[in-house]
Amino acid sequence: MKGKAALLAGLAAGYVLGTRDGRGRYEQIKSSAQGLWKDPRVQDKASAARDAVHKHVPSGGSGSGAPDVTPSSGTTVTPTPGPTTATPTTGPGGTDD
Secondary structure (H helix, E strand, C coil): CHHHHHHHHHHHHHHHHHCCCCHHHHHHHHHHHHHHHHCHHHHHHHHHHHHHHHHHCCCCCCCCCCCCECCCCCCCECCCCCCCCCCCCCCCCCCCC
16 A cells, blocks of 8 residues: 555656646646645544554654664664764785785
């Protein structure tokens, strides 16, 4: 279902960006999209999705914005703060040949 929604959104965006019908067609599509978003059935589904996310994703945690992950082995993996950097490689003699 998520894939279908993403496909439709991509097609709609591509059409709007690529259309030569001008501003009038853009306004028509925009109005239709807003009407769809305001539909109570769509709002019910969006609310259910938001509630499901809040139910399954814990708040708080390490402060990085990402939840801690518990793999199937039962160990807890905590994200490491800060960016990682790659170690530069050297040539066969230990220099940058």
